[in-house]
Amino acid sequence: MRQILGESLPIKNLISMIHKVSGNKTNILVIGDSGTGKELVARMIHESGPMKGKAFIPVNCGAIPETLIESEMFGHKKGSFTGAISDKIGLFEAGSGGTLFLDEVGELPLSMQVKMLRALQEKTIRRVGANEDIKVDVRIIAATNRDLEAGVKAGTFREDLYYRLNVILIKTPSLRERHGDVEILANAFLKKFAERQKKELDGFSDEVLEIFRTHHWPGNVRELENTVERAVTLETGRIINVGVLPPAVVVNYDGGARSKLESLSINVGQQKLAAISPGPPGQGSSKEIRLPLPDFKDGPMNLDEVLAEVEKQYLKHALSFTGGVKKKAADLLGMTFRSIRYRLGKLGMEVVEVDQDDTKPSS
Ligand SMILES: Nc1ncnc2c1ncn2[C@@H]1O[C@H](COP(=O)(O)OP(=O)(O)OP(=O)(O)O)[C@@H](O)[C@H]1O
Ligand SMILES: [Mg+2]
Numbered sequence: 001m002r003q004i005l006g007e008s009l010p011i012k013n014l015i016s017m018i019h020k021v022s023g024n025k026t027n028i029l030v031i032g033d034s035g036t037g038k039e040l041v042a043r044m045i046h047e048s049g050p051m052k053g054k055a056f057i058p059v060n061c062g063a064i065p066e067t068l069i070e071s072e073m074f075g076h077k078k079g080s081f082t083g084a085i086s087d088k089i090g091l092f093e094a095g096s097g098g099t100l101f102l103d104e105v106g107e108l109p110l111s112m113q114v115k116m117l118r119a120l121q122e123k124t125i126r127r128v129g130a131n132e133d134i135k136v137d138v139r140i141i142a143a144t145n146r147d148l149e150a151g152v153k154a155g156t157f158r159e160d161l162y163y164r165l166n167v168i169l170i171k172t173p174s175l176r177e178r179h180g181d182v183e184i185l186a187n188a189f190l191k192k193f194a195e196r197q198k199k200e201l202d203g204f205s206d207e208v209l210e211i212f213r214t215h216h217w218p219g220n221v222r223e224l225e226n227t228v229e230r231a232v233t234l235e236t237g238r239i240i241n242v243g244v245l246p247p248a249v250v251v252n253y254d255g256g257a258r259s260k261l262e263s264l265s266i267n268v269g270q271q272k273l274a275a276i277s278p279g280p281p282g283q284g285s286s287k288e289i290r291l292p293l294p295d296f297k298d299g300p301m302n303l304d305e306v307l308a309e310v311e312k313q314y315l316k317h318a319l320s321f322t323g324g325v326k327k328k329a330a331d332l333l334g335m336t337f338r339s340i341r342y343r344l345g346k347l348g349m350e351v352v353e354v355d356q357d358d359t360k361p362s363s
Contacts, residue, residue: 004037004044005188006181010173014041021168022049027120029105029165030143032172035222038143039103041172046099051139054098057091062107069112071128074119080129092125095138105142105165106151113158120164140165150324175217175224182212185221189228190240197232204240211245211253218316223249243298248309312347315340 004015022045030038046056064072075090119125124133142165151157194201217223227249234244294301318329330340
């Protein structure tokens with residue numbers, strides 16, 4: 001099994017929590033940003049406890065069409081609906097004795113939440129179209145990167161189910177909360193991908209390590225892992241250098257060799273909105289944005305990718321400033337409400353919806 005790597009305090013706390021809870025069958029809710037290891041934590045809880053060797057069944061609650069979800073979870077009798085050509089057991093039965101990992105649990109439709117609550121409370125399920133209940137003995141670990149409490153307030157997530165799942169809450173720390181671990185993880189991924197690709201690599205250049213330490217890693221460990229895999233694939237020397245990093249990772253870096261690059265500033269309207277200039281990161285005025293110019297000696301880059309990343313970070317920043325209120329974030333960014341909504345959709349950014357005007361459930 002894959003290990004949870006890291007030596008930072010948040011990771012040590014996480015591992016000790018996993019050991020505390022793995023011995024019994026209490027329901028657990030794992031929350032954390034995308035790519036922080038929620039599924040890995042769930043697997044480790046499963047593997048470290050009495051369910052080891054039994055089924056671990058991951059279910060992405062957001063990926064099953066609403067019309068099929070009940071039959072997926074609980075099974076069905078032959079002929080109970082069009083397409084039910086034979087009896088079928090559901091995931092609760094398949095996972096009996098083991099762990100059911102309900103990923104993206106915040107995406108469960110309300111109708112299913114009621115049935116799920118019943119299954120958890122009574123420890124019985126009923127196949128679609130059947131008349132009798134079946135006992136099930138399965139541990140539930142649920143995960144979400146959404147704010148379920150906000151979902152409860154907004155009426156999209158049942159409060160009773162929330163408390164049922166949330167007997168024990170485990171939060172996976174984001175990578176930027178544990179910068180000391182970045183190098184440990186990067187080295188482990190380097191070793192893994194170098195072996196897999198049969199490449200001889202000695203490590204990362206100092207500049208790359210500096211970028212890894214200062215990048216904010218919105219995609220967390222998954223982003224780091226993908227970054228290292230890409231770098232191992234593209235690197236032709238023995239040391240991973242900055243040229244094989246994706247632009248989105250390099251975009252905020254303005255130190256090292258890059259600070260010697262030509263500077264550029266952009267004036268928009270009356271305000272100096274962007275200054276792309278040499279110097280260490282984070283020292284510009286609040287109206288200044290420091291971006292390194294690409295060093296084309298490192299190879300081609302993708303401007304659209306960079307601009308999309310900049311757009312994403314600005315949207316995220318504005319939304320976190322306004323507590324998720326899109327209308328106010330749109331005002332801060334000088335755009336209309338329609339425009340911010342369009343951009344968030346286009347960039348696939350999930351937002352916990354708190355705006356009065358567009359999020360009241362219609363029913
Ligand atoms: N502490 C860690 N040590 C080693 N690998 C990790 C760690 N945390 C995450 N990973 C790896 O990062 C990747 C993403 O982890 P995982 O799929 O568990 O994240 P997630 O929180 O479920 O993300 P999402 O919300 O996007 O589904 C996986 O390949 C996982 O093995
Ligand atoms: Mg996941």
